[in-house]
Amino acid sequence: xxxxxxxxxxxxxxxxxxxxxxxxxxxxxxxxxxxxxxxxxxxxxxxxxxxxxxxxxxxxxxxxxxxxxxxxxxxxxxxxxxxxxxxxxxxxxxxxxxxxxxxxxxxxxxxxxxxxxxxxxxxxxxxxxxxxxxxxxxxxxxxxxxxxxxxxxxxxxxxxxxxxxxxxxxxxxxxxxxxxxxxxxxxxxxxxxxxxxxxxxxxxxxxxxxxxxxxxxxxxxxxxxxxxxxxxxxxxxxxxxxxxxxxxxxxxxxxxxxxxxxxxxxxxxxxxxxxxxxxxxxxxxxxxxxxxxxxxxxxxxxxxxxxxxxxxxxxxxxxxxxxxxxxxxxxxxxxxxxxxxxxxxxxxxxxxxxxxxxxxxxxxxxxxxxxxxxxxxxxxxxxxxxxxxxxxxxxxxxxxxxxxxxxxxxxxxxxxxxxxxxxxxxxxxxxxxxxxxxxxxxxxxxxxxxxxxxxxxxxxxxxxxxxxxxxxxxxxxxxxxxxxxxxxxxxxxxxxxxxxxxxxxxxxxx
Numbered sequence: 001x002x003x004x005x006x007x008x009x010x011x012x013x014x015x016x017x018x019x020x021x022x023x024x025x026x027x028x029x030x031x032x033x034x035x036x037x038x039x040x041x042x043x044x045x046x047x048x049x050x051x052x053x054x055x056x057x058x059x060x061x062x063x064x065x066x067x068x069x070x071x072x073x074x075x076x077x078x079x080x081x082x083x084x085x086x087x088x089x090x091x092x093x094x095x096x097x098x099x100x101x102x103x104x105x106x107x108x109x110x111x112x113x114x115x116x117x118x119x120x121x122x123x124x125x126x127x128x129x130x131x132x133x134x135x136x137x138x139x140x141x142x143x144x145x146x147x148x149x150x151x152x153x154x155x156x157x158x159x160x161x162x163x164x165x166x167x168x169x170x171x172x173x174x175x176x177x178x179x180x181x182x183x184x185x186x187x188x189x190x191x192x193x194x195x196x197x198x199x200x201x202x203x204x205x206x207x208x209x210x211x212x213x214x215x216x217x218x219x220x221x222x223x224x225x226x227x228x229x230x231x232x233x234x235x236x237x238x239x240x241x242x243x244x245x246x247x248x249x250x251x252x253x254x255x256x257x258x259x260x261x262x263x264x265x266x267x268x269x270x271x272x273x274x275x276x277x278x279x280x281x282x283x284x285x286x287x288x289x290x291x292x293x294x295x296x297x298x299x300x301x302x303x304x305x306x307x308x309x310x311x312x313x314x315x316x317x318x319x320x321x322x323x324x325x326x327x328x329x330x331x332x333x334x335x336x337x338x339x340x341x342x343x344x345x346x347x348x349x350x351x352x353x354x355x356x357x358x359x360x361x362x363x364x365x366x367x368x369x370x371x372x373x374x375x376x377x378x379x380x381x382x383x384x385x386x387x388x389x390x391x392x393x394x395x396x397x398x399x400x401x402x403x404x405x406x407x408x409x410x411x412x413x414x415x416x417x418x419x420x421x422x423x424x425x426x427x428x429x430x431x432x433x434x435x436x437x438x439x440x441x442x443x444x445x446x447x448x449x450x451x452x453x454x455x456x457x458x459x460x461x462x463x464x465x466x467x468x469x470x471x472x473x474x475x476x477x478x479x480x481x482x483x484x485x486x487x488x489x490x491x492x493x494x495x496x497x498x499x500x501x502x503x504x505x506x507x508x509x510x
Contacts, residue, residue: 001117001174004198004206015082018196019051022172023058025194026145029170030059031066034109034143041107042069044098046149048114049076050083055145055172056113057086064095071108073098075126101126104133110142112164117146117153117176122160132162140189144169147176148187155403156184163187170194175217180439181404182424191439217439218482226479229464231269240269241463242317244293245456246309246362247324248275251302255325255360255452258496260287262453263321265503266460266480269467272317274309299334303327303361307341311348318466319355321459323362324452346375353381355462355472359455363387367394376415382472383417384462386455392421409435418474420458422451426481430474438485445488449496454484457503 045060047053064070147153150163156178166189173196179188231240248256256275263271272293280295293313297305304326330338366372372395376383393400399407408421408429421427429435458480465472487502
C-alpha cells in the first residue's frame, strides 16, 4: 500500500486528493451501515498526528455536515501540516475539540483514526488505558480507520499492550496482510476493504516482479478463476480421477467416513478405501459407491496398521489421501516386524507417481521418522500436505516461530510440497513461491472432523486434475480450501457431514 501511494503521489496526484477520496468512502460506509445509531448517540473521532488522523478529520467533517453530533479528541500537540489544516477547518465548522480525556463509557460511536499503517511503537499508556476501558465498558462501539491503533499492519502482532478492539476495520485501498492473520482477528473485528476505484492495470504494475512475495487474499469470487479440471464429455469414471482413501483407525472410525464424504463431494470418478476392519464391514451400506481396497487391522496403541496395506492397493491411482484418524504408528511393543512393514509402506508411498495428500496423523507419523522435508523432496509424484499449527511445527521445527505466510512459503520451498497451513485464516503455499490466504471463514464451523472432509475433497479434486491433465497446480489446493471455507460460512456452525453435502451441491452446480 505504501508503494502504491508513493506511485500515485509521484504521478502528480495530490496527497489531499487521496485523503479526500479515502475518507469520503469511509464516511459513506459509516452512514450507510450505522446512520441511525450515529444520529441517536453521535460520534467521537480519535485523531492522530499523521495522515490517518487527517482521514479521521475528513470523516468528522462529513458526519458533522450530515447533521450528526460529532466531537474530536486528539492528544497530540503537533500534527502533520495537512492534518493540522483539517483540524483548523473542523473547528471553524464548529466541531468541538475535547480538551479532556473522553469518557470511555460514553454512548457515542468512537472512530479510531489515531495511528495508521506506519505505527511501530506502542501508542502510550494514556491511549492504551483509554482503549482498554472503552472495550470493557462499551464493547463493539469502536470503528477503526485502516488499522486499529496498537496493531502492526504487516504481521498482525499487537504493538501496544491493549490495541483498539474494533467492531469493524475499514481497510483503505488494499487489505493489509497483518489484518487477516489469526492473532489479529480479535482486534480487527469485521474487515471491510474500502475500494478506491483504481484501474486494474495500476495494481498489476505494482505486482510486477513481486508476485512470488506478495500474499494474495482469497475471496468467494476467486473460485471462479481456479483451474478446475474439466474431463471430456465422453470420459468414463476412471478418466475422472482414481483416488485411494487411507483413513480411520479402531480408535477413530468416523474419520474414514468423513474423508470419503469429502472425496465423494469432489466429483472424483473412482473411489477406493483402505479403512479399519470395523469400518470396512459396513462400508457398503454407508458409502455404496466406494470400492473396498483393504480392511486393515490396528496396532496396540489403537492406530491403523498401515504396513498391512497391500502393495496392489496402490496400483493404477491418480491420488492417495492418507492420514485422517490414522492414529499413532507402531510402537516397539508391536514388534520389529510391524516397524519394518510401516517403513516399507512409506517407501512405496515415496516412490509412487500419483498425487499424495498427507493430513493429520499421516503427517504426525511422517514427522516421527525425522527430516520430513527430505522425505517429501524425494517423492516421485506431487505432494500436498495439510497440517494445522501443531502438526506443522512437528514437521518443520525450525520454522515454528515464523509468521504463517512466511513459514508456509519456506516449508513449501524446502520440501517441494504444496503446503496448506490450517488456521482461522488458512494459508496455502506453492513450491514455486506463490501463496494465498483465505480472507474469511466461519469460526462456528471449526469442529472436529472438518479437516477430514477437506482432505478428502482436496484429494478428489487433485485426482481429477491428475487424470485430466497429468499434473496438479497448487492453485487447485487453494481453491479447494476456499470452497470448503465458503461452505462453512453458508452453513455457519453446521456439522462436517453437512459441509460435505454443501460441497457436493456446489460441484453439481458448476
